[in-house]
Every structure is written in C-alpha cells, then in structure tokens.
Amino acid sequence: MKKILFTILLIIPFQLFSQELMCRVSVNYSSVTTTNTQVFQDMQRDISEFMNTTKWTDYIFSNEERIECSILINITQFDGVDNFKATLQVSSTRPVYDASLTTPVLNFKEKQSFNFNYMSNEPLEFNENTYTSELPYAMAFYAYVIIGFDFDTFSELGGSEFFTKAQKLVANAQGSGLDIWKSMGTNNEDNRYYLAKNLNSPVYKQFRQAMYKYHRQGLDMMTNDITQGRSNVLNSLELLKGVFQKQPNSVLISMFISTKKQEVINIFSEAPPQEANRAKQIMKLIDPLNSSEYDNMGKIH
Numbered sequence: 001m002k003k004i005l006f007t008i009l010l011i012i013p014f015q016l017f018s019q020e021l022m023c024r025v026s027v028n029y030s031s032v033t034t035t036n037t038q039v040f041q042d043m044q045r046d047i048s049e050f051m052n053t054t055k056w057t058d059y060i061f062s063n064e065e066r067i068e069c070s071i072l073i074n075i076t077q078f079d080g081v082d083n084f085k086a087t088l089q090v091s092s093t094r095p096v097y098d099a100s101l102t103t104p105v106l107n108f109k110e111k112q113s114f115n116f117n118y119m120s121n122e123p124l125e126f127n128e129n130t131y132t133s134e135l136p137y138a139m140a141f142y143a144y145v146i147i148g149f150d151f152d153t154f155s156e157l158g159g160s161e162f163f164t165k166a167q168k169l170v171a172n173a174q175g176s177g178l179d180i181w182k183s184m185g186t187n188n189e190d191n192r193y194y195l196a197k198n199l200n201s202p203v204y205k206q207f208r209q210a211m212y213k214y215h216r217q218g219l220d221m222m223t224n225d226i227t228q229g230r231s232n233v234l235n236s237l238e239l240l241k242g243v244f245q246k247q248p249n250s251v252l253i254s255m256f257i258s259t260k261k262q263e264v265i266n267i268f269s270e271a272p273p274q275e276a277n278r279a280k281q282i283m284k285l286i287d288p289l290n291s292s293e294y295d296n297m298g299k300i301h
Helices: 038-053 134-154 161-174 192-200 203-220 224-245 253-267 273-286 288-294
Strands: 019-028 069-079 083-095 103-107 114-119
Touching: 019 038, 019 134, 019 253, 019 273, 019 288, 038 069, 038 134, 038 161, 038 273, 069 134, 083 134, 103 203, 114 134, 134 161, 134 203, 161 192, 192 203, 192 253, 203 253, 224 253, 224 273, 253 288, 273 288
Parallel strands: 019 069
Antiparallel strands: 069 083, 083 103, 083 114
16 A cells, blocks of 8 residues: 555655654653653653654655554663663554554564663664664664564565664674674574564565565455455465474564464454364464464354
C-alpha cells in the first residue's frame, strides 16, 4: 500500500511529507527513588523528538503512512547524575488493508540491561558511520529494525536495506564494551547482535518471506476473501515451521510468537477443522510452552 503510493506522492507539495515514524516513547521511573524527576520527563521528550524528527530513509512518506511504534524504557537504576540502567521494549503495528484494524508487527523486549548516559538539554547525536553514545545508537538501531519489518510486510524482502543499516550499527558498536552488541554464544542469542545477524542471514529468508505472506497476502486479503487470506496465513506458518526445524532457538521465532500468538488463535478460531488443526500443530511445535492455548482453535466452526 504505502510503497505503491510513493510515485503518486511525488506530485504533492513537499510540506505534506513527514518522517517515517510515529513513535510513542514512555520512560517509566517508578522503581527509582529520586527527587530529580524532571530528567525523566526531559529524556522522554528528547527520545521522542529524536525518533520522530530524524529522517531515517530516502523514501517519501505522507503523514498518514508513518509507522506507528512504541518504545518503553523502564528505568531500574539512576546514579543521580547521568548514568542509567534500564530495560527496553520495542513494538510496532501496521494497518490492515481495507479494514479499520491494525495488526502487531514487532514486539521485542531486551533481556540484557540497557545501560546508557543522558543529561537534560544535551542533544542526542547520531552518526551512522561512527558509534557516538549508547542512547541514540540504540534508538537508531531499533528505528531501522522497525522500518525494515514494516517494509517486509508490504513487499517480499522489502526491508533488506534497513536491516543492513541495523547490522552496520552493530559492527560500529563493537568497541562500546557493551555485551548487548556482541556475540555472546549459543545461550544468549537474543540481543541486538543476533537480531541483526538473523535478519540479514539467508538462513532466515523464509522467516522474512513468511512476514510478507502473512500480512500482505494473508491479512490484507482476508477483508475481501477470508478463505484465501486465511489459507495464505496458514502457508506463512508453514514457512515458519521450516525455519523452526532448522533453527529452533531463533530469536525471530520467539519474537513472532510474542507478537502474533493471540492473533493466530483468533484467525483460526472459526477456521474449517482441517485448516485449524494444521495451524494448531504448527503453533504447538514452535511454541510448546504455550501449547494448551491453541487447543480451542477451530472449535467455534
């Protein structure tokens, strides 16, 4: 949808165009005891401005096409000056074609601590060619991941250039000394290093193809042809099964589950038994910890 409109939008006055993201930033500091609460309000404002006013791509977006996303920073420690420890969660959605609905695309919560420095009234400086400081670099990394995921849902492998940019930031951040940017072994494959690596790896090409089939050929079609659209969603789950069988501990599979589990259950709750049972088998295979939650799929039909 949005990508098809780019050529048409070129004839509209430039002032109608805007940045790519419509990002809601929340900074939660309820776990911290301090009298200096203004710093957290300033942080929320500055990150919001950084995400929403930076031009991340060369593409043209109208205001209505901006990608809706959110960033939650939960502050766990503050030294009272400029050093923070936190957790970070990122999510995004996109509209469903020809329907007044949105669908979750990305939901990722970092398991490692997000450690950074910040002072009020100091600009967040970002240079994609050089690691500057942790806060703007982490935000830029997720800006590219969010945009890449969004583009992947509208065209097959459409987000490649943005995932490449995210991987470049990982390479630049290797000298930061922070583990969240580094290869940490097979038991810690859920940080920024592995997220970027997997999104750029041919091994996970089927995951990205599944994102396109699920959204563009599945959900977007269901409004006008629910049978064919649901069939394409099922086909996307088959692709995910293939990824799982090769890489069962993939951060991308766990991300899909956290993002899409309830939506998949809803889609196949009224599906014909054959389709519902196949979807159920796949979801139980890739998400054994929540196996019982898929038992009612197809029982409403």
